Amino acid sequence: MDRNIIVTGSTGNLGTAVIAKFKREGYQVIALVEPGSDVELEEADDVYQVDVTDEKAVLAFAKEYNLQYGELDCVALLVGGFAMGSLEETSQSELSNMFSLNFFSAFNMVKAFLPAMKKANRGCFLFVGARPALEKASGTHALAYALSKGLVIDLAEFTAHEVSGTQIRSHVFVPSIIDTPQNRESMPDADFTQWVSPADIAEAMHYAVNTGALRNMTFKLYGGV
Template sequence: MERNIIVTGAAGNLGKAVVEKFKREGYRVIATILPDSGDEVEEADDVYELDVTDEKAVAAFASEYHLQYGEVDAIGLLVGGYGKGGIEQTGLEDLEKMFKLNFYSAYNMVKNFLPVMKKADFGNFLFMGARPALQPEDGKGVVAYALSKSLVDELAKYVAEEAKNSKIRAHVFVPSIIDTPENREAMPDSEFSNWVSPSEIAEAMHFAINSPGLRNTTFKMYGGI
């Protein structure tokens, strides 16, 4: 039986690592990229242009997915963004931007695919959390980002409660700093070996999905930091 995983934000550094990992493990990978971005995800079986922050677009995609593929084993909710600023520097526009990228992108997918998982009585939501959302001392300088990620963490808890009598699971992956070219350029004096690689997160996601004993787990992947 074919195992299906949807990976949103599949063209990013983490997205590509997740796509490659699950493709190697025999999954059928359905990737989403931002419309008109020109991005490519060569390892994926199918690629859809989809703005996951658009409620109507996600609803249409979910309907098409159900017709084309049926069940879904897992959804990697990788779309997101980052922004700096403390409370005094953060306006509603900044909050809206972070909420849209980090929370709405996840919420739209959960809202539309939870019914698919309920029908199958199986599935995994793979949420991307953030340490600043769990530790105020890390979040005080990135308030909008931290608040948006705290909503993601809360959403995972609501999914867990909604599906507590089923085989649906909601895992949250919380890296410190992901080792990407962009982060290295932004923080050139850092000790990169202490960071978490995209491949390590991909491995953790695969492990979570294929470990029935794990249910609604938060993976704190802080590396050496």
């Protein structure tokens, strides 16, 4: 029987690392990319163009998924974005953008796939938080980002309560600075060895999914920072 994982944000640095890890471990990978994307994901088994910030689009995909694949082992909720700005510098539109990318992209997927998981009494949601959402002092320079990631962490906790007493699990992965080409370019003088690699996060996600004794965990992946 196939072990199926859906990965949103598949074209990002973390997304490609997660796809590679789970594919190596024998999973069937269903990758979601934004509409209009021309990025090729050779390691994914199937690729769908879905705007995960659009509730109707996600519900339509969930219906198709249930017909095509059936059971679902895991959903990796990796769509996200970052924006700088203090409280006084942050506009409502910037808040809306961060909430859409970081929170609604996860909320829509959980809402759409939770019924099937409940029916099967199995499955796992993998959320991505952020250190500034937990340590408020470090988030003052990126308020909209920190607030939106805080909502993601809250959503993971609410999901855990929703599925209490079932075999469905909800895990949160909270990195500090992820070692990506984009972050290296924006912070060229930083010590990259202290950052967290996307591969390390992917390893942690695979471990969490495949260790049934772990339930509703928060993994702090801070590296040496």
